[in-house]
Amino acid sequence: xxxxxxxxxxxxxxxxxxxxxxxxxxxxxxxxxxxxxxxxxxxxxxxxxxxxxxxxxxxxxxxxxxxxxxxxxxxxxxxxxxxxxxxxxxxxxxxxxxxxxxxxxxxxxxxxxxxxxxxxxxxxxxxxxxxxxxxxxxxxxxxxxxxxxxxxxxxxxxxxxxxxxxxxxxxxxxxxxxxxxxxxxxxxxxxxxxxxxxxxxxxxxxxxxxxxxxxxxxxxxxxxxxxxxxxxxxxxxxxxxxxxxxxxxxxxxxxxxxxxxxxxxx
Amino acid sequence: xxxxxxxxxxxxxxxxxxxxxxxxxxxxxxxxxxxxxxxxxxxxxxxxxxxxxxxxxxxxxxxxxxxxxxxxxxxxxxxxxxxxxxxxxxxxxxxxxxxxxxxxxxxxxxxxxxxxxxxxxxxxxxxxxxxxxxxxxxxxxxxxxxxxxxxxxxxxxxxxxxxxxxxxxxxxxxxxxxxxxxxxxxxxxxxxxxxxxxxxxxxxxxxxxxxxxxxxxxxxxxxxxxxxxxxxxxxxxxxxxxxxxxxxxxxxxxxxx
Ligand SMILES: Nc1ncnc2c1ncn2[C@@H]1O[C@H](COP(=O)(O)OP(=O)(O)O)[C@@H](O)[C@H]1O
Ligand SMILES: [Mg+2]
Numbered sequence: 001x002x003x004x005x006x007x008x009x010x011x012x013x014x015x016x017x018x019x020x021x022x023x024x025x026x027x028x029x030x031x032x033x034x035x036x037x038x039x040x041x042x043x044x045x046x047x048x049x050x051x052x053x054x055x056x057x058x059x060x061x062x063x064x065x066x067x068x069x070x071x072x073x074x075x076x077x078x079x080x081x082x083x084x085x086x087x088x089x090x091x092x093x094x095x096x097x098x099x100x101x102x103x104x105x106x107x108x109x110x111x112x113x114x115x116x117x118x119x120x121x122x123x124x125x126x127x128x129x130x131x132x133x134x135x136x137x138x139x140x141x142x143x144x145x146x147x148x149x150x151x152x153x154x155x156x157x158x159x160x161x162x163x164x165x166x167x168x169x170x171x172x173x174x175x176x177x178x179x180x181x182x183x184x185x186x187x188x189x190x191x192x193x194x195x196x197x198x199x200x201x202x203x204x205x206x207x208x209x210x211x212x213x214x215x216x217x218x219x220x221x222x223x224x225x226x227x228x229x230x231x232x233x234x235x236x237x238x239x240x241x242x243x244x245x246x247x248x249x250x251x252x253x254x255x256x257x258x259x260x261x262x263x264x265x266x
Numbered sequence: 267x268x269x270x271x272x273x274x275x276x277x278x279x280x281x282x283x284x285x286x287x288x289x290x291x292x293x294x295x296x297x298x299x300x301x302x303x304x305x306x307x308x309x310x311x312x313x314x315x316x317x318x319x320x321x322x323x324x325x326x327x328x329x330x331x332x333x334x335x336x337x338x339x340x341x342x343x344x345x346x347x348x349x350x351x352x353x354x355x356x357x358x359x360x361x362x363x364x365x366x367x368x369x370x371x372x373x374x375x376x377x378x379x380x381x382x383x384x385x386x387x388x389x390x391x392x393x394x395x396x397x398x399x400x401x402x403x404x405x406x407x408x409x410x411x412x413x414x415x416x417x418x419x420x421x422x423x424x425x426x427x428x429x430x431x432x433x434x435x436x437x438x439x440x441x442x443x444x445x446x447x448x449x450x451x452x453x454x455x456x457x458x459x460x461x462x463x464x465x466x467x468x469x470x471x472x473x474x475x476x477x478x479x480x481x482x483x484x485x486x487x488x489x490x491x492x493x494x495x496x497x498x499x500x501x502x503x504x505x506x507x508x509x510x511x512x513x514x515x516x517x518x519x520x521x522x523x
Contacts, residue, residue: 058395082401089399096396098388110400162400 008067009034010055010166010198015064017050024050027064030217030224035196037188039209041243042219048202049093051219052168055200056090057081069165086114089164093171095155097143103130104139107158114162129157134183148175153184160191166198167191173205181205185212206244218243291405291483298403298410305411312415316377320423323372328427331364332356332434339435340442349444353452356435361457361466365428366420367514370473373416373423374506378481381412382502385485386495394486409486413478420474421467428466469517473510480506 011031017024024047032038042048053059054066057073065072068084076084097106107126111117117125130136133153143151152175159167169188173181185208192199203209209216210229217226218240225232225240232240339355385408388394394404432453440446457463481502488498 053395056395056399058398078403082403085399085401090396092392092396094391096392098393098396099391109402113400113402158400 008070010069010200011065011067012051012054013065013067015054015066016062017047017054017059018062025219025223028224030226032198032200032217033215034198035192036214037192037199037201037212038215038217039213040200040202040217040219041204041206041209043243046219046221048219049170052090052170052200052202055166055168056085056088086162087165089159089162089167091152091156091159091167091169091172093174095143095151097151097155097158099143102140102142103146103154106143106154107161110158110162125161129161130154133157133187134180149177149180152176153180156184156187160197163195164197167200169199169201169203171202171204173203173208181208188212206246210244287487288479288483291486292479294405295410295413295479295482298406299414301406305407308407308411309415312411313419316373316415316419317422319377319380320373320419321426323376324369324423324427325430327368327372328365328430329434331368331427332360332431332436333438334434335359335364335431336435336438336442340439340444349439349442350448351452352435352439352444353432353449354456356439357432357453357457358462360428360431360435361462363514363518365431366424366466366469366473367510369424369427369470370420370477370510371507373420374477374481374503374510377416377419378477378502378506379499381416381478381481382485382488382499383495385409385412385482386488386490386498389486389488390490390492390495392490405486409482413482416478416481417471417474420477421470424466424470465517465521468521469514472513472517476509476513477506480509 008031012028014027014029016026016028028051040048040051050059054061055068055073057066057076061074064074066074069087071084073081073084097103098109101109104123104126107129108122111122111125126139130138133156135150135153135157138146138150138154143154146154152172156169156172159169167188172184172188176184188199188201189212191197201209201213210233213229215226216229216232217224218232220237220239225235225237227235233244235241335356336352339352340349343349343351343355385394388404388408394408397404397407436446436449439449484498484502484505485495488494
């Protein structure tokens with residue numbers, strides 16, 4: 001039983017996920033519309049990162065289908081999975097830059113592996129991408145010589161360097177100062193507008209979320225609630241209200257705190 | 267009692283499972299070694315890295331072990347008035363046994379543990395997943411060059427250890443007054459190329475395969491936390507050391523090396 005529309009671009013269809021005996025979610029269904037920015041909210045440990053990793057084929061569900069650009073990836077062999085991943089750019093929570101390579105080599109790696117660009121073209125492409133995330137003259141630095149925010153922006157540059165169809169961002173704003181946050185937010189909106197990329201952002205940053213999102217999904221223990229930002233702001237579920245109005249400087253446990261109050265589990 | 271049997275049973279199942287997983291992993295590495303693009307640059311970097319890590323300890327340990335052999339050998343041979351055979355004793359024990367085995371044990375402690383820690387940390391910090399998402403197979407890009415480098419570096423380091431050891435024995439022997447010429451002549455006449463040198467080479471290659479495989483497998487399958495990586499590192503050192511000694515016995519027993 002799924003409520004997903006027939007035009008299935010990027011969808012989880014009745015997915016059950018567990019690590020060992022520990023169930024993360026059961027029969028979860030949601031779709032991320034093509035060419036739009038969707039934001040995924042939820043308490044820590046609710047399985048947001050797991051949803052992105054499922055879409056990337058990094059972990060495998062127990063049951064259900066996962067559609068990426070219309071193709072069910074749950075039954076693909078590794079070779080075919082690698083092909084699907086060409087369509088996906090992923091920004092990991094910690095950046096996941098290779099720490100034995102310089103910033104330049106990190107960005108050049110996917111180009112060297114999968115394109116025939118010559119060195120000059122690779123240099124231009126890398127510098128363009130770095131400039132677009134507001135970074136200059138850091139080509140020869142190693143990732144551990146960068147601040148957390150710079151690492152995140154370099155990782156974002158790497159995720160978009162091969163012009164993916166789908167961009168998955170795991171907490172792109174955490175560890176960024178307000179100006180960089182705004183910069184990354186504008187950048188995401190900009191590449192979405194210009195290239196029509198489908199973007200899924202996991203974020204705790206409610207203000208940015210509400211500004212940029214065209215669809216907001218909130219992961220709750222019994223399933224996922226989806227709507228436009230306006231719909232979510234008017235939603236009657238107190239947990240969603242608590243989440244959206246919670247000051248982002250409060251510890252990221254506000255969702256769980258509300259859950260333990262009696263009488264709210266309607 | 268039934269608990270004990272159940273425990274033994276589950277351990278046995280786990281062991282068989284693990285052996286199967288290691289076999290699959292080795293198959294994957296082999297397939298990656300044949301796949302384009304050949305990671306020559308990555309391989310050379312790894313060879314260089316392993317060499318740099320191990321060079322000094324191999325030289326110092328080699329000289330020390332050779333010197334001890336020289337001393338012990340001299341004291342024993344002197345009782346029989348056969349101190350001229352010192353070169354033979356030192357050379358043969360180093361080439362046939364101590365060179366490959368001690369080199370492998372030292373390399374396990376130095377480079378094997380470092381390999382596990384590095385791959386484990388890459389897994390814990392999602393660098394391996396990052397590669398996967400760029401459609402790059404981490405076994406092809408990270409693991410296979412490291413494992414192959416370990417296999418090729420081991421015989422070279424073992425040879426270096428043997429040369430240093432022979433020099434150490436020579437220095438001690440000459441210091442105690444044996445004839446330098448007879449030390450070298452004894453060495454030259456008693457060492458057989460096929461029997462001794464080739465056997466020594468084969469041992470070193472087998473140990474290289476063991477250390478390369480165990481250290482990369484443990485790193486690759488480490489629980490992605492700092493604790494998991496530290497456990498994996500310890501496991502590498504223990505398992506590789508035991509495997510080296512057990513395999514040494516079997517190679518010696520079966521091929522008489
Ligand atoms: N590799 C893993 N092994 C075991 N459990 C995991 C693993 N990854 C995530 N989990 C568990 O799955 C749940 C969801 O994790 P995650 O998706 O990272 O949450 P979020 O990103 O929403 O904070 C957590 O309870 C976590 O403990
Ligand atoms: Mg997360």
